[in-house]
Amino acid sequence: MARIVMKFGGTSVANLERIRNVAQRIKSEVDAGHQVAVVVSAMTGVTDQLVGYVREAAELYDAREYDAVVATGEQVTSGLLAIVLQSMGIPARSWLGWQLAIKTDGAHGAARIENIDTADMITQMIAGSVAVMAGFQGLGPDSRITTLGRGGSDTSAVALAAALKADRCDIYTDVDGIYTTDPRIVSRARKLEKITYEEMLELASVGAKVLQTRSVEVAMKEKVRVQVLSSFKHKPGTMVVDEDEIMEKELIAGVAYSRNEAKITIMNVPDHPGVSAAIFGPLSEANINVDMIVQNVAHDGKTTDLTFTLTAADLPRALDVLEKAKPLIEYETLTHDANVAKISVVGVGMRSHAGVALTMFKTLAEKSINIQVISTSEIKISVLIAAEYTELAVRALHTAYGLDAVAA
Amino acid sequence: MARIVMKFGGTSVANLERIRNVAQRIKSEVDAGHQVAVVVSAMTGVTDQLVGYVREAAELYDAREYDAVVATGEQVTSGLLAIVLQSMGIPARSWLGWQLAIKTDGAHGAARIENIDTADMITQMIAGSVAVMAGFQGLGPDSRITTLGRGGSDTSAVALAAALKADRCDIYTDVDGIYTTDPRIVSRARKLEKITYEEMLELASVGAKVLQTRSVEVAMKEKVRVQVLSSFKHKPGTMVVDEDEIMEKELIAGVAYSRNEAKITIMNVPDHPGVSAAIFGPLSEANINVDMIVQNVAHDGKTTDLTFTLTAADLPRALDVLEKAKPLIEYETLTHDANVAKISVVGVGMRSHAGVALTMFKTLAEKSINIQVISTSEIKISVLIAAEYTELAVRALHTAYGLDAVAA
Numbered sequence: 001m002a003r004i005v006m007k008f009g010g011t012s013v014a015n016l017e018r019i020r021n022v023a024q025r026i027k028s029e030v031d032a033g034h035q036v037a038v039v040v041s042a043m044t045g046v047t048d049q050l051v052g053y054v055r056e057a058a059e060l061y062d063a064r065e066y067d068a069v070v071a072t073g074e075q076v077t078s079g080l081l082a083i084v085l086q087s088m089g090i091p092a093r094s095w096l097g098w099q100l101a102i103k104t105d106g107a108h109g110a111a112r113i114e115n116i117d118t119a120d121m122i123t124q125m126i127a128g129s130v131a132v133m134a135g136f137q138g139l140g141p142d143s144r145i146t147t148l149g150r151g152g153s154d155t156s157a158v159a160l161a162a163a164l165k166a167d168r169c170d171i172y173t174d175v176d177g178i179y180t181t182d183p184r185i186v187s188r189a190r191k192l193e194k195i196t197y198e199e200m201l202e203l204a205s206v207g208a209k210v211l212q213t214r215s216v217e218v219a220m221k222e223k224v225r226v227q228v229l230s231s232f233k234h235k236p237g238t239m240v241v242d243e244d245e246i247m248e249k250e251l252i253a254g255v256a257y258s259r260n261e262a263k264i265t266i267m268n269v270p271d272h273p274g275v276s277a278a279i280f281g282p283l284s285e286a287n288i289n290v291d292m293i294v295q296n297v298a299h300d301g302k303t304t305d306l307t308f309t310l311t312a313a314d315l316p317r318a319l320d321v322l323e324k325a326k327p328l329i330e331y332e333t334l335t336h337d338a339n340v341a342k343i344s345v346v347g348v349g350m351r352s353h354a355g356v357a358l359t360m361f362k363t364l365a366e367k368s369i370n371i372q373v374i375s376t377s378e379i380k381i382s383v384l385i386a387a388e389y390t391e392l393a394v395r396a397l398h399t400a401y402g403l404d405a406v407a408a
Numbered sequence: 409m410a411r412i413v414m415k416f417g418g419t420s421v422a423n424l425e426r427i428r429n430v431a432q433r434i435k436s437e438v439d440a441g442h443q444v445a446v447v448v449s450a451m452t453g454v455t456d457q458l459v460g461y462v463r464e465a466a467e468l469y470d471a472r473e474y475d476a477v478v479a480t481g482e483q484v485t486s487g488l489l490a491i492v493l494q495s496m497g498i499p500a501r502s503w504l505g506w507q508l509a510i511k512t513d514g515a516h517g518a519a520r521i522e523n524i525d526t527a528d529m530i531t532q533m534i535a536g537s538v539a540v541m542a543g544f545q546g547l548g549p550d551s552r553i554t555t556l557g558r559g560g561s562d563t564s565a566v567a568l569a570a571a572l573k574a575d576r577c578d579i580y581t582d583v584d585g586i587y588t589t590d591p592r593i594v595s596r597a598r599k600l601e602k603i604t605y606e607e608m609l610e611l612a613s614v615g616a617k618v619l620q621t622r623s624v625e626v627a628m629k630e631k632v633r634v635q636v637l638s639s640f641k642h643k644p645g646t647m648v649v650d651e652d653e654i655m656e657k658e659l660i661a662g663v664a665y666s667r668n669e670a671k672i673t674i675m676n677v678p679d680h681p682g683v684s685a686a687i688f689g690p691l692s693e694a695n696i697n698v699d700m701i702v703q704n705v706a707h708d709g710k711t712t713d714l715t716f717t718l719t720a721a722d723l724p725r726a727l728d729v730l731e732k733a734k735p736l737i738e739y740e741t742l743t744h745d746a747n748v749a750k751i752s753v754v755g756v757g758m759r760s761h762a763g764v765a766l767t768m769f770k771t772l773a774e775k776s777i778n779i780q781v782i783s784t785s786e787i788k789i790s791v792l793i794a795a796e797y798t799e800l801a802v803r804a805l806h807t808a809y810g811l812d813a814v815a816a
Binding site: 016019050053054056057058060061062064065066068069071072075076078079080082083084086087093094096098099143144145 | 424427458461462464465466468469470472473474476477479480481483484486487488490491492494495501502504506507551552553
C-alpha cells in the first residue's frame, strides 16, 4: 500500500466526461489498495474567463478580490469530482483551501504555501475516503482566500504530497511527459524518461508550461518524487528526480521557449549607486517578477540604459509602477516591447562542457536571428529574440544539439 | 443617515456593464451619506449552469458537494462588484458566508440562517466601507458551505438587514414591483404600491418568484421593511409592510401561478393510523417539501388513495424515497405527473368576504378547466390544473376579481 497524490489539470477535467475518466484513473489506484489524495485545477477556460471578468471590472484591481473570484474554478471541480467518485461507490469529499487550512503568506495572487494542516484529511484517508483538494488556493493571514499564481495547482499537489509524506505525486496533464522541446513545433521532439529537478526547474521557468516553477522548487526541497504523465494514455510518463538517479547525463535536456515575455528599456538613468534599487524595489513591492536584466555601461559617465524582461501580463502594472516612481528614478524615457520571445537551452551536462553557448549563438546567427538580451545560469542559456522567429529558433537549436529523434 | 441593505438579483448583475450600473445605484446611497451593505446573487445563468454540472455528475448527489459547487456563483459576483466599487473610489470588500460567518443549520441545499456575526462588517461599514456579501450561502455546523435554496439571496439580504438592524432592505430585481399577476401573461396587470407580509408570503410561495418565501417569513418575523424595485428604472417599487400600514384593503391582492409543480398519487394504501407518517416522514427527512395533500375516503374501508404536490425538481428524489419506503407504506401503485400548474388567488380582504372561492370555481368552470386538487388558507385559495391551461386561468381570474387596470 502506498499513499499517493494525483493531480489533474484543466484539460483533464474539462467536462463531466473527462471528470468521469479521471475518476476511473483514481478508482484504479484505490482498487490497488492505495490511499489517494487528488488535487484538481479549474475546468479548461474557466480560470481565463474569471480572470477576464476581473480585468473587465477594473484594470488595477484588488488582488484579494481577484483571489476570491478566481479561486471558485477549482472549488467547482473539486465538488464535481467528489460527486462522481461517490456515484462510483468510492467515498470522497472535497477540501477547500480555507477548510484544511492551507496556510499561505499574504501575497494575494501569487501566495506561497507555508503549511498544510492535513490531520483531518489523513484521518479520513485512512478510513478509506478519497480527499479531493481544490488546487491553486489557500488561506492568507488576513483570513481571506489567496491563490498561488497561474499553474499553482501543481504546487498545491507537490506541497500536499510533502505534507502527507506521500510516496509519489503524479501530475496528470494533456502531454504524456517532458519532451526535449514542444512537439507542436518540432515533430521530432523526444520524450524524456527522467529529468532532474534542476533541469525541470529551468525548463518550467522558461515556459515549458508542463509544471509550475514553484512546484518543482518545492519538490526539490522536499524530495517529492514527481511523475508527469498523460491523463488520456495509459503509459508511464517522465519522472522528475534527483540528479543522482540519472546515470547517463545528456549535454542538453531540452530547448524551451516562452512567448509571454515583455521587455522594458529605461533610458538615460543617472548612473549612481542605488538606482537599481529605485527601479526594482517598487516592482518587487508590486509582486512583479523581473527576469533578465541588462545594464549597459554609462554613455558619458553620467547616465546609462537599463533593459529587463518580465511576464507580458505584468507589463501594464509595471509601467504604472515605473511611471509613479519616475521622480525617484529620474529617467528620461521608457520604451517597452511585448513582441519578444525567450528561447532557452537547458542541461545539467552543460556544467562540464564548454562551447554550449557558442553553438547557440552560431546557430541563431546562421538563421539571421538577432539576439536582444542574453542571460545564463549554471545549467541554462537564454536569449531574447523577436517573437516571429520563435519556431525557427527552436527547430534549429533542437537539431544543432542533436536532440532530434531518429525518424521512425 | 440610514443603514440600508441593497440586494441585486442575477439579471441585475448579469455582466460587467450591469454590475457597473449596480455600482452607480450603490454610489447614490453612499453619496447620500448612508451606510450600505450589498447582497448579490450569481450572474444570470451561472447557478443554472452549476446545478446542471452537478446533475450531470450524478442523479443522486451529495448535497454538501452540491453546495460547494453552487455557492461559487455568488462568490464571483461579490468579488467583481467590490472591484468595480473600488475603481469608482468607494472602499468596499467582499464577504463570503464562511468569513462572517453566516451560521446556518445543517440542511445542505436548503439551509436556514441561524445567526450572522456582523461585528467586523459593522466596524468596516462605520469606517466607510461598502460590505458586499455573497448571497445564498452560509456555513453549516460541519464547517462546510451550505446554500439556502433557490432564491436564497433574498433571505440572505433580509437576514442581514435584521442582523444589522438596517432601516430598509431594498430588493432590486428585473421587475419594478409586485403586480396583481404576471404582466407577461396579463397585459393589464397593475403594480401594487404596498402589500402585506402575509399576502407576499402567499404570493411568493405560489410562484410569483419575486421574493423567496423564506425571505418574507424572516422579514415578517423581524419586522424588516422590504422594498421590491427595479435595478433599471429609477422609481419607487412596492413596499412589503405590516397589515396596519395599509388602509384600503382590496379583496384580492393578486393571482399567482406556478408551473414547477408535480403531483404524486399513491394508490391503495392501507387506511390505518400512521400511514401518513410512513409516507411523509421519509420525504421530510430527505428535505422534500410537500405542498397540497388530498386523501380520499377509503374505497372499501380498507385502502385509500393519497395525492400530494411538490416541486417538480424534487420529483426524482421523492420517487426514489417512496420506492425505498414501499415495504413500510405497503402501497399498491404510484403515479406521478409533472404536467400540472398551481393557480392561486391571494388577499387579506378574503378573511371578511364570502364567495371568493365560488368566484374562482365558477370562472374556471366557464373556461372548462378541470380542478384536480384544491387547497385553501385564511388568505389564499389554490387549485391544481393541467399546465396547458395556466395562462387562460390566470387571465380569466384576473378579470373576474376586477384586477384589470383601466386601459390607458
